[in-house]
């Protein structure tokens with residue numbers, strides 16, 4: 001089987017049988033983003049405890065690349081620290097823009113590699129990045145909230 005074909009199979013598999021599809025009951029991160037260029041939508045719910053992603057689910061609809069990307073992402077990030085997630089997001093962005101991946105992504109496995117062909121279609125980079133952008137923005141909101149709460153706490157004890 002040609003590599004392109006294998007990659008297509010992986011993407012279609014995730015599209016048809018998405019992993020972690022749904023909405024968490026008790027998330028502390030929740031964000032929805034859209035990609036108007038393609039009509040893709042992703043709603044991401046996360047549970048982050050002590051800086052580690054302990055649970056994640058996504059729902060949404062759109063093209064194969066956007067939905068498969070979200071499915072693969074949820075599989076990869078469960079159990080990762082927020083720092084590791086950010087690093088992987090950066091490398092995934094490099095991968096879909098250039099077709100080349102850094103070391104950490106390689107260790108992450110083949111399902112992420114399946115997106116290396118996206119770089120040949122610049123308009124689809126937004127599709128592949130939608131879930132990751134949602135994730136990063138959601139984590140950012142979460143961190144701000146926490147800093148705010150920490151500030152409140154330190155003020156209360158002053």
Ligand code: ZN
Nearest residue numbers: 038040063127
């Ligand atoms: Zn799309």
